[in-house]
Amino acid sequence: xxxxxxxxxxxxxxRLEDVAEPxxxxxxxxxxxVAVGVCGTDVxxxxxxxxWAPEGSKRLVLGHESLxxxxxxxxxxxxxxxxxxxxxxRRPDPVPCPSCAVGEWDMCxxxxxxERGIKxxxxxxxxxxxxEPEYAMKVDPSLGLLGVLLEPTxxxxxxxxxxxxxxxxxxxxxxxxxxxxxGPIGLLAALVAKQHGLEVHVLDRVxxxxxxxxxxxxxxxxxxxxATEIGFQADVIIECTGVGPVIxxxxxxxxxxxxxxxxxxxxxxxxxxxxxxxxxxxxxxxxNVIVGSVNANKRxxxxxxxxLARADRSWLSRLVSRRAPPEEFASALKREPDxxxxxxxxxxx
Ligand SMILES: [Zn+2]
Numbered sequence: 001x002x003x004x005x006x007x008x009x010x011x012x013x014x015r016l017e018d019v020a021e022p023x024x025x026x027x028x029x030x031x032x033x034v035a036v037g038v039c040g041t042d043v044x045x046x047x048x049x050x051x052w053a054p055e056g057s058k059r060l061v062l063g064h065e066s067l068x069x070x071x072x073x074x075x076x077x078x079x080x081x082x083x084x085x086x087x088x089x090r091r092p093d094p095v096p097c098p099s100c101a102v103g104e105w106d107m108c109x110x111x112x113x114x115e116r117g118i119k120x121x122x123x124x125x126x127x128x129x130x131x132e133p134e135y136a137m138k139v140d141p142s143l144g145l146l147g148v149l150l151e152p153t154x155x156x157x158x159x160x161x162x163x164x165x166x167x168x169x170x171x172x173x174x175x176x177x178x179x180x181x182x183g184p185i186g187l188l189a190a191l192v193a194k195q196h197g198l199e200v201h202v203l204d205r206v207x208x209x210x211x212x213x214x215x216x217x218x219x220x221x222x223x224x225x226x227a228t229e230i231g232f233q234a235d236v237i238i239e240c241t242g243v244g245p246v247i248x249x250x251x252x253x254x255x256x257x258x259x260x261x262x263x264x265x266x267x268x269x270x271x272x273x274x275x276x277x278x279x280x281x282x283x284x285x286x287x288n289v290i291v292g293s294v295n296a297n298k299r300x301x302x303x304x305x306x307x308l309a310r311a312d313r314s315w316l317s318r319l320v321s322r323r324a325p326p327e328e329f330a331s332a333l334k335r336e337p338d339x340x341x342x343x344x345x346x347x348x349x
Contacts, residue, residue, distance in 0.1 A: 003126035011048035026130035028074030033346035037065030063125030064117035106295035140309040145349035153304035154296035174235035181240035182211040244269020
């Protein structure tokens with residue numbers, strides 16, 4: 001079968017090639033690939049900056065934002081042939097650490113977890129893949145191709161749970177949410193915040209293209225420029241850019257008692273000479289919390305499925321802005337100005 005593979009650590013090594021059919025060791029459920037979403041992590045792996053091949057293998061099958069159709073549910077029979085499923089990405093570390101031991105692999109303490117398409121397990125960019133039944137999440141069949149948005153939505157449902165956990169340390173009635181960055185994660189964060197009944201604002205640097213319209217269509221308010229200039233202090237800020245100055249502005253502009261949840265992974269971005277003690281004093285005097293959030297466990301996957309099932313299909317479909325066949329995976333890995341979520345499509349949903 002065909003698969004898109006890469007030699008981790010080796011820039012420009014991604015290619016579409018023939019590989020062996022997936023073995024039952026990967027799981028008892030056999031799935032036909034429908035589509036796989038592309039994100040910044042895939043681009044980093046293709047550029048040789050990240051990623052690990054499975055033990056004994058030089059190459060890694062790319063792809064972690066999956067959607068597939070069950071061909072053979074295997075002996076467990078919790079799924080049926082024809083079900084649309086998405087594969088959970090992370091597997092608990094083998095030690096296991098206390099978090100992995102209780103199924104919270106997203107909170108892994110020792111970093112020895114593995115991840116499909118990223119760290120030591122093959123991903124989903126192959127014509128067929130196998131998965132353990134307990135890691136195959138069934139999606140609402142009416143979502144069709146939009147089920148490919150499940151994985152990025154899990155990042156947001158976990159982040160929101162973290163915000164709520166921090167919020168409930170005291171009396172908490174949040175009214176306003178600011179999302180920084182109107183990429184797929186930011187837009188899905190705005191969707192989830194809206195579903196929680198909050199007044200939602202989204203900030204991005206662009207002033208044209210699909211992003212401002214998508215934000216308005218959600219019933220949220222679009223801003224471009226700095227978080228310090230939007231005219232109010234948000235109770236919750238979900239930071240989805242990982243960009244230094246945007247993070248600094250978020251910390252400066254959050255309301256008293258407010259929470260900044262960081263979901264973006266960037267690097268560098270030094271902002272002048274940051275007065276750390278001054279910033280800490282502000283956080284102390286205003287009871288602010290900065291919380292980082294990564295990955296998701298099964299509870300968040302379930303919640304993400306609920307969130308997508310409730311969402312307006314035509315709005316969600318505008319998030320999948322470009323589809324490429326496997327032969328054109330290289331174009332899918334290249335960012336175009338109006339891209340939101342690009343997917344590699346293997347078969348019809
Ligand atoms: Zn662990």
